[in-house]
Amino acid sequence: MWRDTLLVAGKDLRIEARSRVALSQVAPFGIVALVMFAFALGPDRSLMAKGAPGLFWVAVLFCTVLAVQRSVAVESVDGARDGLRLSGLDPAGLFLGKSAAVAAQLVVLELVLGVGVVLLYGARIEVPWLIAASCVLGTVGLAATGTLYGALSAGLRVKETLLPFLLLPIVAPVLLAGTRMWQAASAGGIPSDGNQWLRLLVVFDAVYVALGIVIYGPIQESA
Amino acid sequence: MAPSAPSTSALSLRDAVALSGRFPLLAGVDLEVARGETVLVEGPNGAGKTSLLRVCSGLVPLSSGRISVLGLDPVRQRNRVRRRVGLLSHASHLYDDLTVRENVRFAVRAAGADPGRIDGACDRLGLTGRLLTTNSGKLSAGQRRRVALAVLTARWPELWLLDEPHAGLDASTRTTLNELVAEASASGATVVLVSHESEFVGSLAPRVVTVAGGRVTSDRRVGRHGSPVGPRPTAPSGTRAQGAVTHVA
Numbered sequence: 502m503w504r505d506t507l508l509v510a511g512k513d514l515r516i517e518a519r520s521r522v523a524l525s526q527v528a529p530f531g532i533v534a535l536v537m538f539a540f541a542l543g544p545d546r547s548l549m550a551k552g553a554p555g556l557f558w559v560a561v562l563f564c565t566v567l568a569v570q571r572s573v574a575v576e577s578v579d580g581a582r583d584g585l586r587l588s589g590l591d592p593a594g595l596f597l598g599k600s601a602a603v604a605a606q607l608v609v610l611e612l613v614l615g616v617g618v619v620l621l622y623g624a625r626i627e628v629p630w631l632i633a634a635s636c637v638l639g640t641v642g643l644a645a646t647g648t649l650y651g652a653l654s655a656g657l658r659v660k661e662t663l664l665p666f667l668l669l670p671i672v673a674p675v676l677l678a679g680t681r682m683w684q685a686a687s688a689g690g691i692p693s694d695g696n697q698w699l700r701l702l703v704v705f706d707a708v709y710v711a712l713g714i715v716i717y718g719p720i721q722e723s724a
Numbered sequence: 725m726a727p728s729a730p731s732t733s734a735l736s737l738r739d740a741v742a743l744s745g746r747f748p749l750l751a752g753v754d755l756e757v758a759r760g761e762t763v764l765v766e767g768p769n770g771a772g773k774t775s776l777l778r779v780c781s782g783l784v785p786l787s788s789g790r791i792s793v794l795g796l797d798p799v800r801q802r803n804r805v806r807r808r809v810g811l812l813s814h815a816s817h818l819y820d821d822l823t824v825r826e827n828v829r830f831a832v833r834a835a836g837a838d839p840g841r842i843d844g845a846c847d848r849l850g851l852t853g854r855l856l857t858t859n860s861g862k863l864s865a866g867q868r869r870r871v872a873l874a875v876l877t878a879r880w881p882e883l884w885l886l887d888e889p890h891a892g893l894d895a896s897t898r899t900t901l902n903e904l905v906a907e908a909s910a911s912g913a914t915v916v917l918v919s920h921e922s923e924f925v926g927s928l929a930p931r932v933v934t935v936a937g938g939r940v941t942s943d944r945r946v947g948r949h950g951s952p953v954g955p956r957p958t959a960p961s962g963t964r965a966q967g968a969v970t971h972v973a
Contacts, residue, residue, distance in 0.1 A: 505834070512819070512830050519821040519859070579868070580815025583783060587817070588834035589807035722785075722802075 502594040509590065509598025513572065514605060522571050523606040528613045531564045535617045546623055553624035554683030557614055558676045561643070564610045565672070566665045568603050569647035573655050573664070582655065582721070592718025596648060600713065604644035611636050628686040635682035638702035639675045645709040646671055652720045678702045733792065734759040734883055734914035735780055740789035742779050749775035749784065751938030759794075759882075762905065762915040764929035766922065772938040773918040774814070777885040780916065781811040794882055807836050810881035812889050816868040817875075820861030824851055824871050827860050831875040838878075845878035848900065866892045873897075877904060884908050884915040890924040898924055 517523055538556045542549050576582040585595060615632070618624045626632055647668060654664045678698040685698075735757040742750040750772050757763055765773050778784040779791065782798035782805050791798060798805045818827045828842050828851075846856060849870045860871065869892050876884065884905070890898050905915055905928050919925050934942035 508830070508833055512822070515826065516819055516821040575819060575821075578820060580813065580817050581819060583813070583815065584817025584831065585834070586783060587781060587806050587809075587811055588831060589803040589805075589836065590834050591803070 502591045502597070505591045505594025506597040506601065509585075509595050510601040510605070511598075513575065513599060513602030516575055517571075517602070517606060523568060523610060527564050527567045527571075527606075528610055530567065531560045531610060531614050532617050534560045534563055535614065535621055539621050549622040550624055550687075553618045553622040554680045554687070555676075556622070557618045557624075557683065558639070558679045560614050560617075561607070561611055561639070561679075562669060562672060562676060564614070565603075565607060565643045565647050566668060568606050568610070569651040569668070570661065570664060572599055572603050572648065573651040577655065586721060592721060593714040595721070596652075596713045596717035597710075599651075600641075600644040600648040600710075603647055604640050607640045607643060608636070611640065624683075625687045627689045631686035632683055634699065635679045635686075635702065638699070638706055639679045641706045642675050642702060642709055643672055645706065645713050649709065649713045649717065649720070652717060655721075656723075674701055674705050678705075732759045733757070734761065734794055735916070736790070736792040737779075738790040740779065740791055741787045742775060742784050743787045744784075748938050750779060750786075752789070753935070753938070753940055755933065755940055755943075757914060757916060759914055760909065760912050761931065762909045762929045763917065764922070764925050764932045765916060765918045765935055766920065766932060767935035767941075771935045773935050774887055775938070776935060777811060777813070777887050777916065777918060780883075781809050781885055782806055783811075808881055809883045809885060810876045810879050811885045811887070812872055812876055813887045814891075816860075816872040818860040818863075818868055818871055821859060823857050823859055824863070825856045827871060828874050828878060832878045835879050837880070841878040841880070842874075845874045848877055848904075849874040850897065850900075866894060866897070869893055870897055873901065873904070880908070880911075880913070882913055884913055886915065886917045886919075888919055888921075889917065890919060890921050902928060 535556065538552070538560075539549060542552060576585065615636075619626070650664060650668045650671065654667065657663055678701045681698045682702075733756060735755060737753045737755045740750050740753040740755075741748065753772070753776060755776075765776060767773050775784060779786065780793055780798070782793070782802050785799055793805050794808055796805045796808075817831065819830075822830065825842075825846070828846060829839060832839055832842055846852065851870060851874055855867070860868065863871065873889075886905070889901055889905075893901060902924070905917070909915055909928075915929075917925060917929055930945055932942075932944055932946050933940055
């Protein structure tokens with residue numbers, strides 16, 4: 502399984518390195534979204550700083566949809582998805598590999614967007630490790646759910662519009678938990694009830710990674 | 725209990741029905757192909773030839789009937805079957821942003837085959853020099869077909885399923901393809917060819933199966949130059965291939 506994971510992740514990242522879709526299209530889209538949010542909030546610097554955590558995660562979710570759509574699209578050309586099925590790759594390895602590639606792209610996008618909210622909104626970061634932890638856990642959850650729902654929508658003609666419709670409500674817990682943890686990091690640390698958001702992300706990740714490992718194969722066969 | 729067919733069966737389909745929605749792709753196919761045999765499948769457009777290959781490769785499940793591929797169940801033992809079967813289909817299964825070498829390498833490693841065969845396979849199909857480092861998105865249809873053939877050659881599966889393999893190839897690659905099919909057959913691999921271009925298949929396939937309306941309508945042996953030598957002897961009724969079979973009610 503791990504050999505297949507590395508093989509698939511390496512393939513997807515190599516394709517991304519060649520096409521540079523994440524860096525040349527998705528990241529600029531995320532920055533534009535942040536700028537538009539700033540226009541909508543007005544010149545009040547304190548309001549922007551207060552809204553920064555939520556807007557950061559909303560931008561990350563939008564970028565996730567694009568990254569997952571790209572991950573699905575590379576398998577849609579020239580029967581590549583059938584090629585993967587025919588190769589006899591372990592479906593669990595395939596799921597983990599594609600998730601890992603999406604996660605790697607999301608980490609880069611989050612770095613870009615993180616710098617963006619600090620510069621544009623004046624967001625404060627008192628406890629950097631807390632934000633790093635929320636980003637790592639949130640990224641795992643987003644990549645796993647995105648890959649899973651991307652496979653679900655892959656065989657459908659309306660996949661471009663169906664994917665965000667399916668995915669965004671499902672990843673709402675990541676948005677909530679990520680936002681609360683960033684707020685805690687801005688305030689100087691986890692408040693007494695803050696650990697529950699961290700635990701929520703861990704459980705979310707565990708559930709969707711396990712679910713993906715189990716059902717990605719059947720989904721691929723039926724898509 | 726029905727007696728078992730010989731264990732030399734590479735493909736065994738009994739009353740195989742496959743559906744796409746409610747549309748029948750196969751409507752009760754009975755076909756037995758021995759290991760090491762080369763069979764040409766012919767028939768009009770929409771007859772079910774491509775569907776037959778997709779069923780045999782495990783891409784399309786049966787709705788009813790029985791199937792055994794290399795003695796294995798292509799649904800329950802999906803990955804084992806797929807690693808031993810090579811399908812050359814209308815699509816080349818290539819990634820446009822990867823080079824020719826990267827595509828072949830990925831496909832061969834994904835199938836668990838020996839990457840040491842890649843260079844030889846690429847040489848054989850004329851994929852050399854700058855072509856190896858060219859992105860597949862820049863290739864012509866014929867070149868993409870050659871890359872797909874190189875993957876198959878490097879993998880050297882036990883069962884070759886070739887769907888219109890000569891389509892889009894130049895004369896010299898067609899010759900190479902025919903040599904590869906002959907070598908595969910000589911090495912004990914089973915080859916099932918779907919083709920409208922019987923003049924290119926020539927003497928490669930001593931057995932011709934005709935499919936129409938999702939069924940096998942004729943199954944005959946032919947001479948070296950395609951002349952018929954009579955119908956293929958049919959297996960005793962009730963015979964079954966050894967090994968696992970799928971039976972979907």
